[in-house]
Amino acid sequence: MGIPATELPRIMKSVPEVDEWLVLETRTRRMSRTLGPAGSREVVGHSLVALLFRDSETGRGATRVDLTGDDEAAARAHLAAAAQEATLAVGPGWVLPPPAAPARVEVADPEVIGNLAGVVGEMSAQLAKARGLKAVRAELAAELTSHRVASSHDFASEYDETRLSFDVTLGGGSRLFGAGRRLRRSGLLEALERAATDDRARAAARPIEPATYDLLFGAAALAMPGFGCFAPLVAQASGERIRLGLSRYRPGQKVFPRGGDDFTLVSDGTIPFGLLSAPFGRLGEPVRRFVLVEDGVAVDAALDLREGALAGVPPNGGVRNLVLSAGGESAATLSAPGERPLLTIRELAWLDADPLSGDLTAEVALATLDRPGSSPAVVAGGLFSGNAFELLGRARRSRESGEAGWYRGPKALRIDRVEVVR
Amino acid sequence: MPSLSRREVLAALAAAGAAPLWLDCRAAGKPAAPGAAATAGRPVSDLHQQLRRVVTDLERSFAIATALAEVGSLRRVRIDEDSRAVDEEHAASLVLAASDGASWFEQATLDLSPGGIEEAAAALAARGRSGRGGRRARVEATAPAGRMRLDPRRTELARWIDRVARLHDRTRGLGGSRIVYRAAALEVEDRDRVFVGDGRDWTGRVVRSMARVLFLAWDGETLLSEEASRAGALGLEATEMDRDRLEAAVGGALSLLTGRALTSGEHDLVLDPSVAALVVRHGIAGGLLADDWLGGGAHAAGLAGKAVAPAAVTLRDDPGAAGAFGARGFDDEGWPAAPAALIERGVLRGPLTCRATAAALQLPRTGHARRADAVGAAAPRPTHLELAPGPTGADELIASVKDGFLVESGISGRGDARGWRFAVQARRAREIAGGRLTGRSYGPVVLGGSVAALLQAARAVGSQPQVVAWRDPEPLSVSAPHMVTRAWLGRGS
Numbered sequence: 023m024g025i026p027a028t029e030l031p032r033i034m035k036s037v038p039e040v041d042e043w044l045v046l047e048t049r050t051r052r053m054s055r056t057l058g059p060a061g062s063r064e065v066v067g068h069s070l071v072a073l074l075f076r077d078s079e080t081g082r083g084a085t086r087v088d089l090t091g092d093d094e095a096a097a098r099a100h101l102a103a104a105a106q107e108a109t110l111a112v113g114p115g116w117v118l119p120p121p122a123a124p125a126r127v128e129v130a131d132p133e134v135i136g137n138l139a140g141v142v143g144e145m146s147a148q149l150a151k152a153r154g155l156k157a158v159r160a161e162l163a164a165e166l167t168s169h170r171v172a173s174s175h176d177f178a179s180e181y182d183e184t185r186l187s188f189d190v191t192l193g194g195g196s197r198l199f200g201a202g203r204r205l206r207r208s209g210l211l212e213a214l215e216r217a218a219t220d221d222r223a224r225a226a227a228r229p230i231e232p233a234t235y236d237l238l239f240g241a242a243a244l245a246m247p248g249f250g251c252f253a254p255l256v257a258q259a260s261g262e263r264i265r266l267g268l269s270r271y272r273p274g275q276k277v278f279p280r281g282g283d284d285f286t287l288v289s290d291g292t293i294p295f296g297l298l299s300a301p302f303g304r305l306g307e308p309v310r311r312f313v314l315v316e317d318g319v320a321v322d323a324a325l326d327l328r329e330g331a332l333a334g335v336p337p338n339g340g341v342r343n344l345v346l347s348a349g350g351e352s353a354a355t356l357s358a359p360g361e362r363p364l365l366t367i368r369e370l371a372w373l374d375a376d377p378l379s380g381d382l383t384a385e386v387a388l389a390t391l392d393r394p395g396s397s398p399a400v401v402a403g404g405l406f407s408g409n410a411f412e413l414l415g416r417a418r419r420s421r422e423s424g425e426a427g428w429y430r431g432p433k434a435l436r437i438d439r440v441e442v443v444r
Numbered sequence: 445m446p447s448l449s450r451r452e453v454l455a456a457l458a459a460a461g462a463a464p465l466w467l468d469c470r471a472a473g474k475p476a477a478p479g480a481a482a483t484a485g486r487p488v489s490d491l492h493q494q495l496r497r498v499v500t501d502l503e504r505s506f507a508i509a510t511a512l513a514e515v516g517s518l519r520r521v522r523i524d525e526d527s528r529a530v531d532e533e534h535a536a537s538l539v540l541a542a543s544d545g546a547s548w549f550e551q552a553t554l555d556l557s558p559g560g561i562e563e564a565a566a567a568l569a570a571r572g573r574s575g576r577g578g579r580r581a582r583v584e585a586t587a588p589a590g591r592m593r594l595d596p597r598r599t600e601l602a603r604w605i606d607r608v609a610r611l612h613d614r615t616r617g618l619g620g621s622r623i624v625y626r627a628a629a630l631e632v633e634d635r636d637r638v639f640v641g642d643g644r645d646w647t648g649r650v651v652r653s654m655a656r657v658l659f660l661a662w663d664g665e666t667l668l669s670e671e672a673s674r675a676g677a678l679g680l681e682a683t684e685m686d687r688d689r690l691e692a693a694v695g696g697a698l699s700l701l702t703g704r705a706l707t708s709g710e711h712d713l714v715l716d717p718s719v720a721a722l723v724v725r726h727g728i729a730g731g732l733l734a735d736d737w738l739g740g741g742a743h744a745a746g747l748a749g750k751a752v753a754p755a756a757v758t759l760r761d762d763p764g765a766a767g768a769f770g771a772r773g774f775d776d777e778g779w780p781a782a783p784a785a786l787i788e789r790g791v792l793r794g795p796l797t798c799r800a801t802a803a804a805l806q807l808p809r810t811g812h813a814r815r816a817d818a819v820g821a822a823a824p825r826p827t828h829l830e831l832a833p834g835p836t837g838a839d840e841l842i843a844s845v846k847d848g849f850l851v852e853s854g855i856s857g858r859g860d861a862r863g864w865r866f867a868v869q870a871r872r873a874r875e876i877a878g879g880r881l882t883g884r885s886y887g888p889v890v891l892g893g894s895v896a897a898l899l900q901a902a903r904a905v906g907s908q909p910q911v912v913a914w915r916d917p918e919p920l921s922v923s924a925p926h927m928v929t930r931a932w933l934g935r936g937s
Contacts, residue, residue, distance in 0.1 A: 024557060056821055058738050059800040063550035064567060065819050068560075088534040091486075091557040110601060111530040158739025161821060195741040195862050371860035376869070383867035383890055385860050403863045407890045407934060441708065443932050444893060 024091040027070055031172050033094065034072065037101045040108075041082075042118050044073040044305060044327075047170040053138035054163035055146055058191075062142075072101065073305075076108040081115045083108035116331040121177035124301035125309045125339075127292045130166070131204040134184040138164040141205055145188065152214045155221065156193040162210075163187045171306035181301045188213070194221035196369070196388075200427060203295040209426075216242070220368055220388055223400040229444060230365070230386060230404030236438040237406070238356060238366045241424035244435060246373045249344065249428070254410045255287065256341045257377030259314050259322075261329030270380075270411075271320045278415030282318035284347065285414065289314055289324070290430075291342030297428045298342040303327070309339030318415070346431030349419025353434040356420055359392040362439065365401070366390040380410040386442065404442040413437050486556060488515060488636045492647060494558060498540070498565045499641045503579050505572030506542035506549075510642050512776055513538045513556060514818055516635030516650075519596070521608045524627035528605065535635070537818035539776075540568045548800070552819035580643050587637075587648030587773020587781075590766060592679030596632045596651065599680055604630065607683045608655075614687075615657055619694040625660035630683055633919065639778035648773040652919055653682035657690060661697040670697035670853060670871065675769045675913035675921065696853055699872065699885055706873060706886035708934030712848030713891065714841050714926055717910035719870050721922035722857040724831050725914075727866030727895040728759060730859030732786050732794075734801035734824045743864035743896070744792065753790040753899035758832040760785045761796055761812065768828035769913035769921035776822055779811030786829075787899075796824040814918055831924040834905040838926045841906055842876055849873040849933060850881065851891060854912075859895070867892030873933060886935075893932045901930035 025033075027047040034043050050067040070090045076083045085108040089097050134141050141164040149157060163186070170180040186208040187201040198213040249256045255277065263269040271277055278285070291299045291309035300309050305327035313321040322338070323329070330337030357366065368388040375382035386404040417437050424433030495511045502509035519532040536556040542549050551568035553560055596604075612628035633652045639645075654675035661669070672693035674685045715723060731744040740746070763781035765771050774780050777799050785793045797805070798813035801824055814825035842850060853871035860866075872887035906926030913921040 024555070054821070059548065059804055060546075061548035061550065061800075061821075062571075063552065063821065065552040066564065066567075067552075067554040067819070069554065086531065090536070091555055091560065107601065110605065111528065113527065113529065156739075158741065159735065191739065191741060193739050193741075195739075197862075371862065371865070372858045374856065374858040374867070376856065379888075381869060381888060381890075383858060383869065383892065385858070385863070385865055385867065387860065387862065403865060403894075405865065405867055405892045405932075407867065407892075441934075443708070443934065 024068075024070065025089065025094050025097050027170055027172070029094070030070070030072065030089070030097070031178075033097060033101070034174065037074070037098075037105055039076060039105050040074045041077045042075045042174045044118075044174075045172045046071045046073070046304070046306070049168045050165060051138060052163055052165040053142050054161055055142050056161045057157055058159035072104075074101065074105055074108055076105065077115060078109070078112065081112045083110070083112045085111075114332060116328060118173055118175055118327065119331055119336065121173065121175050122308045122336065124179050124181070125292045127296075127299045127301055127309070128294045129181065129183040129203055129296075129299050129301070131184045131295070133205045134164055134186065135166055135182065138166060141186065144205065145186065145208065145210055148210055149190065149214070152218065155214060155218055157190050158193050160188070160190040169302075171302060173306060177306070179302060179306065183300065190217070192217055192221050194224050196221045196224060201297060203297065207295070223368075224388055224402065227388060227400040227402040230389070230391075230401045230442055232404075232443045234362055234439055234441050235365045236360060236362050236436060237440050238364055239435045239437075240367070241426040241429055241431070241433050243367045243370055244431075245426035245429035246370060249341075250373050251375055251382060251410050251414065252287070252344055253375045254377050254380035255314065255414070256324070256344075259320070259324050259341060261323040261325040261333060264323050265329065265332060273320050273323060275320055276318055277315050277320050278318055278411050280412070280415050282415035284349070285315060285318050286313070286347035287315040288312070288345040289338070289341045289343070290345050291339055293343050293430070296343040300339065300342070303337070303339035307337035307339050309342060310336070312338045314341070343428045343430060346419070346429070348421050348423060348432055351418055351420060353420040353422045356418055356434045356436040359394050360438075364392040365442065366392065375410050380412075381407070382410050382413075383407045404444055406440050406442045408440065413440075486515075488638065488647070491515070491556060492638050492640075494561055495638055495640045496645065498561060500579050502540065502542050502565065502569060502572070503641075505569055507545045508642050509540070509542040510778060511538065511540050511638070511640045512778065513638045514635050515556060516633065518631065518633045519604070520629065520631045521604050522627065522629040523605070523608050523612045525625065528609075530601065530605065535818060538564060539815065539819055540564055542568055542572060544572065550821075554819070582640065582643055582645035584645045587646065589649040589651040590677035590771070592651060592681070594680035596634050596653070596679055604680060607680055611655060611657065611683045611685065615659070615690060618690055619659060619661070619698060622661050622698060623659050623694060625658075627658045628656070628683075630655045630680070631915070632680070633915075637772075637774075639774055642778055644774075644778050646774055646778060650772050651677060651679060652769050653678045653680065654769065654913060654915070655682040655685060657685065657693065659694050659697045670694070673913070676767045676911070677769065677771055678767070696871070704884070704886050706889055706933065706935050709932065710930060711933050712845045712928070712930050713933060714838075714845055714848065714850045714876070714928050716850065716852040716854075716926055717906075717908075717924050718912050719851045719854040719868060719891075720831065720924040720927040721910075721912040722854040722868040723866065723898070723927070724759065724829050724922050724924050725826070725920065726857035726859035726868065727898065729761070729786065729826050729829055730866065731861045731864040731895055732796060733861065734795040734797040734805055734807065736861035737795050738801065738804055742861040744795070744861070747792050747896070748794055750792060751790050752792045752896060753787060753902050755789040756834050756905055757787055757790050757899065757902050759787040759829065760832075761810075761826045761829050763811065763827035765828045765830070768923075769911070770827040770919050771921075772827065775811045775813040776815045777813040779809060779813065781827075782811055784810035784812065796826060798822050798824045816917070825918060826920055828920070829922045831905060831909070831922070831927070833907050833909045833925045836904050836907055838906050838908065841904055841926050841928050842881065843879040844904065844928060845876045845879060847878070848876045849886075850876055851889065851933065855888070864895040865893060866895055889933055889935065891931050891933045898929050898931050903928045
């Protein structure tokens with residue numbers, strides 16, 4: 023039986039030659055059910071890690087020690103050895119900031135806690151009831167994770183979070199995936215409805231003709247995993263990159279080569295039950311709402327505990343849910359084709375954005391093609407590439423709002439003059 | 445040229461589209477705290493004995509019961525012009541799986557203490573029906589790590605740092621003053637694996653090492669990058685990179701100084717091994733995974749048994765390839781490593797499978813089960829892909845192209861099995877006219893489109909394969925030579 027995390031602070035105080043420390047504990051329980059083939063699984067995880075810091079004239083040495091499953095004697099031995107090794111990896115000097123209150127945000131659904139198997143059962147029932155849909159492969163999961171942090175500044179905090187996720191492939195080839203925190207807002211039912219429509223449409227889809235199109239994205243298409251087309255903006259806002267001189271812009275500088283003068287992007291980890299919301303970040307720093315870009319100009323950097331200390335400012339827990347400012351046009355206006363055909367993206371097979379350069383490629387899995395004077399047609403299979411900074415800088419955004427996963431913002435985003443190839 | 449500070453040099457890195465080693469070396473989504481870490485763990489022999497008992501007990505309640513345990517670490521050392529960093533991640537995982545003949549039940553835990561394992565076994569047993577099973581005889585085998593000259597477990601940390609420092613020292617002076625920045629890194633994964641059940645009792649050790657060097661070139665306005673790497677089932681000798689490899693990377697970085705924007709379109713292309721490897725990984729093999737074939741959703745599923753490429757094209761996955769970065773002795777379901785033919789002399793043979801997908805598709809089990817994050821659901825994934833070389837040297841392949849491009853230095857790629865389509869980003873394309881390189885370079889570039897069309901248009905493969913390796917998200921290596929084909933090529937940005 024491993025040492026309880028609550029006992030570690032007592033032990034840490036007696037480890038010689040350690041100037042400051044953090045203890046991080048995570049306990050996870052995940053239930054899932056699969057189809058194609060049928061099965062069920064439970065994953066139980068526990069991680070207990072200590073970060074030790076030793077200061078010298080040349081800077082701060084750091085060590086990370088995994089103490090999961092250690093009894094007290096083993097933990098003491100590992101900590102003593104780690105304290106010696108800390109001198110081998112020295113970076114710039116910094117100190118832990120004074121403790122600050124975590125964000126007050128709900129991220130655990132009481133209906134899910136203690137009822138993971140029941141929740142997965144209910145999601146399975148929703149899938150089974152969806153009329154006209156045949157799932158050839160599915161994974162439905164419910165997860166409860168408990169986080170605890172303690173520091174040498176006599177600070178300790180903990181919170182629970184719940185997460186429901188689904189990944190379903192239908193017989194017609196449509197794939198729906200998503201995640202949420204609450205049973206009643208998992209997004210599965212909405213995704214099933216959309217997929218049913220898409221599955222029928224896919225059967226009649228014809229290949230996309232290579233041409234220059236105007237592209238229209240809804241909230242679901244924008245909320246791709248890993249921040250989708252916003253990934254380069256998120257990466258450039260990293261406090262570490264900015265400190266090392268690796269970011270293409272610094273706070274106060276324009277983000278886009280052209281346009282984007284009304285583009286404002288906020289990181290908000292305090293949205294109740296937001297997919298990326300949390301009271302505190304990975305090193306125990308409080309999560310705060312902050313502005314990444316305001317009217318096209320970089321404002322704040324993403325700062326964990328260390329980067330905040332190195333920058334001499336309070337940390338903010340890093341980039342979380344993204345909130346994009348509304349535009350000046352209605353969704354109906356943006357949905358109308360102009361001089362070029364309009365491709366309304368129903369599903370992207372992938373969107374791959376290089377976080378450093380912003381170069382991206384994306385494959386259109388399913389779209390609706392609108393030409394003035396013609397009936398809409400369903401099309402599939404087209405590749406486009408570009409640069410996220412250039413594309414977002416000239417994107418047109420709707421007044422109306424939508425949300426999906428980590429994304430909050432315009433329900434429609436249109437980018438004109440994009441070459442699509444086959 | 446004014447002398448540049450490190451900060452000024454690095455400030456232009458984003459324009460080069462290259463990731464600095466110290467940022468690339470972080471596991472996706474899990475940035476590691478800097479520092480060296482002490483080792484921890486229970487003796488593997490002790491763990492093995494307990495798993496044997498646990499599986500025997502489970503076999504009383506289930507028709508089949510298995511246990512897969514992995515214990516190990518991933519350590520990284522990074523050195524650049526004025527700093528050094530060491531970090532280490534430890535991993536311990538156990539997946540207990542059991543079937544009652546109709547469904548499979550799995551219980552996974554990251555707590556490999558005796559109590560943690562007993563708890564997981566009890567939770568799984570509670571889902572069983574009694575009296576169906578019985579102990580099965582097990583064949584024992586050991587899959588040792590590949591031959592290593594410098595075993596990471598027997599080498600103290602200071603020596604690791606010294607080897608990376610010496611690799612970094614070797615880069616000094618290469619490329620002259622136009623190379624303004626150099627960095628070196630070593631990443632070593634060292635894991636013990638135990639599988640018990642379903643008639644097998646296997647242990648193995650997997651050691652994978654990857655050494656990388658980054659060069660940045662400066663033309664007064666723009667910073668451009670190129671890297672050299674060496675990866676395999678090696679020990680610390682991975683840092684012994686030959687001078688040719690380093691000079692090739694330097695030459696590549698310097699050639700980018702004259703890159704220009706490309707006009708998009710379909711072209712005859714010679715793909716260098718790094719680009720061909722990305723096409724193989726994301727495009728070709730990306731459509732040949734059995735979980736995508738379920739329900740007939742994958743485009744390639746309708747082409748099984750048909751000629752999809754000229755006879756010059758043969759592709760297989762060989763998890764037992766000696767010294768390969770992606771190699772391992774048995775898969776995550778305990779199935780033995782064996783080569784699987786994907787495309788044989790142009791004919792599509794079939795996908796990679798795991799236990800469940802092989803049963804569902806009524807195909808042979810190829811033993812390519814991989815569990816995401818060690819405890820996720822098993823799905824078929826490639827390990828070490830090999831595009832068989834041909835008889836023709838690279839110079840002859842270029843000479844065979846009247847007008848087109850030599851695409852070099854692959855960066856990344858993506859693919860979609862449903863349409864069997866792909867896209868690969870590369871650092872540059874060199875113009876070919878009349879079978880000769882004109883000296884004009886363009887970059888960065890993207891090639892993409894239909895995999896089926898690219899395969900049909902493939903004309904030849906080169907005679908000198910090179911190996912490219914990645915760890916995102918799972919360890920994978922590809923051995924690929926040059927390849928001549930036709931596809932859409934456009935600007936990267």
